[in-house]
Amino acid sequence: MDATVTVQSVESVGPDTVAVTFDSPDEFDAKPGQFVRLTADVGGESESRFYTVSSPDTDGSFETTVGLDGGEFAASLADLEPGDTVDVSGPFGEDYYEGEPRAVVLAGGPGIGPAVAIAEAALDAGNEAAVVYQSDAPAHTDRLDRVRDRGGSVVVTADDVDDAVTDAVTGVDGETAFVYGFAEFVDDATAALTDAGFDGETKVENFG
Incomplete structure (x- = not known):
């Protein structure tokens, strides 16, 4: 519209x-x-x-x-x-939250916007959320704190995300990964999901 x-x-x-x-x-x-x-x-x-x-x-x-x-x-x-x-x-866009029972959101840089939105939407629906956010100058920290307070998992790091992704992935039925960020982050994050043994659906928005 x-x-x-x-x-x-x-x-x-x-x-x-x-x-x-x-x-x-x-x-x-x-x-x-x-x-x-x-x-x-x-x-x-x-x-x-x-x-x-x-x-x-x-x-x-x-x-x-x-x-x-x-x-x-x-x-x-x-x-x-x-x-x-x-x-x-x-x-x-077709890669958005659709009520999945567990959302694992991997965000780099500007990907924090959709990350907090998806995490909050999942928790609002009574579902689970985990956020892994790579940034050396993080934004939306207040909202991330509230996600933690509501039982969501949040990791913010300036380093690589491999260990955090491994910890975030549980393998439960319906677990879906959402990856948002620039191309280099998207490549690193999707590789980390593979290394973690994630075999669920992955939704990706590459910001270029």
């Missing part, structure tokens, strides 16, 4: 990272792990970028997480104020 959405809030959620929350348009139903295309004015020109939904649901509002290393477009989103509007299209 295509719509114009209003900004509810812009909040710092970590080093050079903000969460932008928008009003959800009518009939908008994005799942954790899907993404949208945002279109905004940047220096007098209309530009678009894709961002993954980082809220566990889109009832009334939805959130995207924006890294400020994303150039002028990201900076323009960080400068938005409540009441401003942007255009949104979507949702897009």
Whole structure:
């Protein structure tokens, strides 16, 4: 769908990272792990970028997480104020949370947005969640703490994720791995899943 959405809030959620929350348009139903295309004015020109939904649901509002290393477009989103509007299209993507009984989410860098969304959605549904997050400047630490408090497993590391992935994988029926990040992380994370003996479904979103 295509719509114009209003900004509810812009909040710092970590080093050079903000969460932008928008009003959800009518009939908008994005799942954790899907993404949208945002279109905004940047220096007098209309530009678009894709961002993954980082809220566990889109009832009334939805959130995207924006890294400020994303150039002028990201900076323009960080400068938005409540009441401003942007255009949104979507949702897009097939690799999202669909109620799996155990979600093992491996996130690198900007993959933290969908990671916290999926973990929260899984716990909200009474299911299990584990997050392995590779970053030397982590974002969404408050939400990760709440995932831990609710019984989810969370490992944040600046090093390789091999041991953490091995610990996160249990082999229970329906366990599904979700991998979100740039290409190098995706390759390392999927290799770690293989080394851990994981043979369940793997859903991957490669950010390039």
